[in-house]
Amino acid sequence: MSKNTEARECKNYHHGDLRNALIVAAGELIEEKGSLDFAMIDAARRANVSSAAPYRHFEDKDALLQAVSEVAFLALDDVARQATSLAPYGSSACLIAQGKAYITFVSDHPAFYDLMWGDLGLRKRNLEDMELQTSGFYILVGCVRAWCEQAGLRSHDPLELSVKFWAMAHGLACLAMNGNITQIMPSADVHSLFESSAITFLDGLRPSAAAVT
């Protein structure tokens, strides 16, 4: 052990946890640049390794992006879980809280949205990833199921309702992210918009609402 770390630039030849370091570095770059087109070598530099090192851990840049995307989906799951506890489980407020949290997440991280749902996203990837992509969704499904029971609306399919509810939040988040909502209604707040939208929708589910064309 006489060879003490001279520490010219690198302490150890082996990084130790390069794979994770690269995922973190890529995540930072995406956040900072607000886009996915960082260079592999930049992620490598951030982890203090050479440009070729990442290819020991990821087949190509897309694989690295996918790994970052997986982390992002897990983070979104956490967001959904936390939102669940903001209001009584199964209440309308609980559902709305989840939608709002979803919108906040998307709005705060537009570049991650691109990663998760954009052209480089999971659209053309395999099924395991798809399951990851929708794992957080089932947190919502649980709430919706509870809501249906509390509201005495057992005739509705919680899964179907959840998809519709998700789509409302997703659509508003997407439009807000693109600036469309600000452009159309400069004074509007996406969260309020979602809340009133959700309330209208939930009201519409109740039998008292007569179907009229």
Place this chain on the structure above:
Amino acid sequence: MSKNTEARECKNYHHGDLRNALIVAAGELIEEKGSLDFAMIDAARRANVSSAAPYRHFEDKDALLQAVSEVAFLALDDVARQATSLAPYGSSACLIAQGKAYITFVSDHPAFYDLMWGDLGLRKRNLEDMELQTSGFYILVGCVRAWCEQAGLRSHDPLELSVKFWAMAHGLACLAMNGNITQIMPSADVHSLFESSAITFLDGLRPSAAAVT
């Protein structure tokens, strides 16, 4: 979308309408590849010009993509306009027809969706483009306004309702495009899903639906 301007057999040194030819070529490449990462030289080849010629008309590839995107938004406007005449103006069916047409457009051209709303999309572009991006939206606003009057619901803001309605269609289209809906409800049809979702929402707007928490 398949505006086949077959002016390719050009014998002259000057092309004549290279700008448009490139837009068409790029659109075809996007449609064929299902992605935006075609090479500029491929678009140039399709127009029978050299690889540098496009740069006389477009500052860079992004500018070409933007031009294609503008054409795509105009095509979407047409889709919306046509859908308006599928049912009595101002009826629920008319609104639903518009949403369905929107969903069809997005589902049929996922690569164009990426172009129009993705990371290479208009998010970071200027205001004129934003107006183009939402011009078709005001077709919907007109229908919604008529619907409000026919339904005797003048207390609602048609603009706000339209945004919410748009978001429902947009969200479902986006999730469907990513395969999420198929994954969650393999037997579900996005158009039916949208229709029932829209009906629920419109029902919820009627005063008979009591606000309950």
Place this chain on the structure above:
DNA sequence: ACATTATGTTATTCACTCTTACATACAGTG
């Protein structure tokens, strides 16, 4: 010790975008 495996480096290749310098057509003017 020594072989094996994992992980890193340098140097290089390849594809693609974008630029530069030059060439050609066409329209307007004397």
Place this chain on the structure above:
DNA sequence: CACTGTATGTAAGAGTGAATAACATAATGT
């Protein structure tokens, strides 16, 4: 009709970044 300016084309190549190849270093197991 020559003359000239502008628009538009070409050819060649610089610059960027992903990915690979060949080699180097460390950790591990027997």
